[in-house]
Amino acid sequence: MLFRLDPNSAEPLFAQIAAAVRGAVARGDVQPGERLPGARDLADSLGLNVHTVLRGYQQLRDEGLVELRRGRGAVVVRGAVGDWAELRQEVADVVERARGLGVSAQELFDMIRLEYR
Amino acid sequence: MTEAAPTAGDARPVVRIVVAVAVLPLVVAAAGAALVWSRxxxxxxxxxxxWGVDGAADGFASxxxxxxxxxxxGVxxxxxxxxxxxxxxxxxxxVRVLAVTTTGVTGFVTVLATWLVTDQRGLADAAEAEAGASRFLGSFAAGVLLAAVAAWTVPRWSAERGEPAPGDVPRLGVAPxxxxxxxxxxxxxxxxxxxxVAGVGVTVAAGxxxxxxxxxxxxxALGVVAAVMxxxxxxxxxxxxxxxSRLGRPRxxxxxxxxxxxxxxxxxxxxxxxxxxxRIAAFGPLRGASGYVLRGGSGLLVERRGGRRTVVVVDDAATAAGLLNTLAERAR
Incomplete structure (x- = not known):
């Protein structure tokens, strides 16, 4: 999970942390049930105050993406992204099949776009 | 001159390597064998x-x-x-790990066998022979000492290693x-x-x-190792x-x-x-690299100053390597 924070951005740092986690969960870098980095460790890594990280994690909790538990830290909620993982696997299968048939990425995109109509 | 020339490492000190990994254990084993033969x-x-767990001798040989x-x-x-x-x-x-292992283990086994057997001179019946803890501990100490000598025999040199193509060293753009x-x-x-888990279960059940x-x-102890790993x-x-590790240590x-x-x-x-x-790799392109190998696949390899290489198998190693290179260059 890659955190890139721009202190000059109009978006506050805690919101940037929440956005980084959200992106990582959507991409599957973090699995449901997995723990996010400890707030203290992450704050030290990024040179931030621990409260900034905790505020980012609290925002994620309010969105229902993570659970905050005493002693266990922030854990990605099961079910919050369950269908995504399945969909990702299906997309991977489709891409593999397309490769086997010699279908280019562009042709596959076009096929998916057609299905959406 | 765009061709990447391999970094000229020091010539490897073959003689001292052979002494540390082979000659030392052979000399120790030969000395032990000669001592038993002379007695x-x-x-x-x-x-x-x-000897059985109750301390009574239960296996014999000439x-x-x-x-x-x-x-x-030894051979x-x-x-x-x-x-x-x-x-x-x-x-x-x-080479240092190998030297410590071959010389240390041979030293321990040779000293222990020689000591326990020569203790039996003058005995009418070998069934009365004893294997005291002091012999075991003394032999262990001798093994450690010999291992230290072997480690000291292996000199430090920089291994011959090719410079990777510039494209193989990933970078991650980071704004100031x-x-x-x-x-x-x-x-x-x-x-x-x-x-x-099966290993822990079998050990406990057998116990x-x-x-x-x-x-x-x-x-x-196995359970703790499993938890840490x-x-x-x-x-x-x-x-x-x-x-x-999950427990915070080792770190x-x-x-x-x-x-x-x-x-x-x-x-x-x-x-x-x-x-x-x-683990430390003994074979393949990563020979000599050590680190955490919890599963197979792509991993992050860090070449350190002084020639040591550390490896850790982890997903998305490309991002990790790119960021590490960028940050390390910036720190220079």
Missing amino acids: RDALPAEVAIH PGVVVAMVAGF VFAAAGLWLSLAGPADPLL GERVAWTRSVATGSGPAAVL VLSRQWWMLGVGA FSITVTVDRHGLTLR MHIPLGEVERATVVDVRPLRHFGGYGY
Whole structure:
């Protein structure tokens, strides 16, 4: 999970942390049930105050993406992204099949776009 | 001149490598065998060579067989050490590990066997022979001492290693002022995890069934090792590379100033590292690299100042390597 924070951005740092986690969960870098980095460790890594990280994690909790538990830290909620993982696997299968048939990425995109109509 | 010339490493000190991994164990084993042979007339015709857990001798052999066993042990270890250290490009860390293992183990076994057998001179019946803890501890100390001599015999040199093509060293663009950190956890693959859990279970069950309670201690120790090895967190940030176990310790840290370069490598646990866990590679392109191999696949390889190489198998190693290279260059 890659955190890139721009202190000059109009978006506050805690919101940037929440956005980084959200992106990582959507991409599957973090699995449901997995723990996010400890707030203290992450704050030290990024040179931030621990409260900034905790505020980012609290925002994620309010969105229902993570659970905050005493002693266990922030854990990605099961079910919050369950269908995504399945969909990702299906997309991977489709891409593999397309490769086997010699279908280019562009042709596959076009096929998916057609299905959406 | 665009061709990347391989870095000219020091010539590997073949003589001292051979002395440390092969000559030392051979000399130790030969001395032990010669000592037993010279005392053979004063020994019982059949000497005790094995003791049961109750302390009574339960295995016997002639002194000639003991001589052959001690010498054979030394020859096998020396040959294995020689083969492993000279079969491929010699890596200083790998050679040191091999030297310590061959000389240390041969030293321990030779001293213990020689000591226990020569203790039996003048005995009418070898069944009365004793194997005291002092002999065991003394032999262990001798093994450690010999291992230290072997380690000291292996000099430090920089291994001959090709410079990777510039395209193989990933970079991650980081804007000035941007704060960046990468972190990822790695869990042991289900196969090795099952083996670990089964190992703990079998040890505990065997201990309970045979009423060898000390085996419960071994089982507990294995359990702790399993817990520590089960999952680690890999972090790349402004401090460098940090590996933490789930329990927080052991922890391994490589500061940015020590990072020469980071690349992505394909890791084959069984073929190159001989298993899973904290390992050193004896075979393949990663020979001499050590680190956490909890499963196979792509991993992060960090070449450190002074020639050591650290490897950790982790998803998305390309991002980790890119960020580590960028941060290390910036720190220079």
